[in-house]
Structures are given as C-alpha cells and as structure tokens.
Amino acid sequence: MRNTGLERGDALSKDVQYAIDNWGLHANPVTQEDSPGTLYASKLRELAESNPPAFICHYYNFYFAHTAGGRMIGKKVSEMALDGWMGQFYQWNGDVKQLLEGVRTKINAMAEEWSPEEKQACLEETPATFQYSGSLLKLISG
Numbered sequence: 001m002r003n004t005g006l007e008r009g010d011a012l013s014k015d016v017q018y019a020i021d022n023w024g025l026h027a028n029p030v031t032q033e034d035s036p037g038t039l040y041a042s043k044l045r046e047l048a049e050s051n052p053p054a055f056i057c058h059y060y061n062f063y064f065a066h067t068a069g070g071r072m073i074g075k076k077v078s079e080m081a082l083d084g085w086m087g088q089f090y091q092w093n094g095d096v097k098q099l100l101e102g103v104r105t106k107i108n109a110m111a112e113e114w115s116p117e118e119k120q121a122c123l124e125e126t127p128a129t130f131q132y133s134g135s136l137l138k139l140i141s142g
Helices: 009-023 036-050 052-067 069-081 096-112 116-124 126-141
Strands: none
Touching: 036 052, 036 126, 052 069, 052 096, 052 116, 052 126, 116 126
8 A cells, every 4th residue: 555646745744844934833743652643653553563454444534535525625725724825735646536546446455355354343443533533633733
C-alpha cells in the first residue's frame, strides 16, 4: 500500500511551511507520549504488525475520506478563509479517481483472502478510526 500516489506527507509538509512563511504561524511540534498524534501513530504501528485487517480499516478511512469529502471541505475552506489558496494537500500527480480505484482494487483483492474473523476485525475497527481522527482534528485546531 506504498507509493500509490495518494500519500500526502510531502504535500502537507509544504503546506505547513507555506503557512509558517506566509501567515506568521509557528510550528509547534507535539512530542508528548500521550498526545493524540503520538498515541494514534503508536496504535497504527501496532495494528500494522498484529492486525493488518484492522490497520487497513484506518488506511481506507483516512485516504478515502481525504480524497472524497476532504476535497470538498478543502475547497470550501480555501474559498471562505484562505483567499482561494488550496496548497499542495489536495493536489495529486495524476487523476485522483484512478489512484483511488487502484488502491480500492488492491484492498478488495487483499480482503478476498481474509478469513471471516479478519473481515469482522476490519469492520469493528471503524468506530476507532473516527475516534482517532476526531482527536487529531482537536489537536490540529488547538
């Protein structure tokens, strides 16, 4: 699930640097062991090792949310608060719909090989993806 074209790390780093350089914002890295970002990163590493179907649930929900509803939200925020600036986060190299379809095909092929228990583990992880994303949004918004 690497090098799919959906990765946003570099784009996000550029957008953060733009905000620092142009809007007077300051990077305030959160390094506490109990911060939502640190806890979620730890959770994802643990799931990737111990429960790949549950990890895929998080992967799917985040990547597909940012490329679907996130694009609409990003455009609206850009228009209302950022004078039309969209940054790099919502720009992809290539057709994002094709990138998503490629990832969806890989996930579906992977899931076809899962046991019923693994499929259930993936489904049961869905509420946690929203809980963690909510805690990250609170962290980002201060």
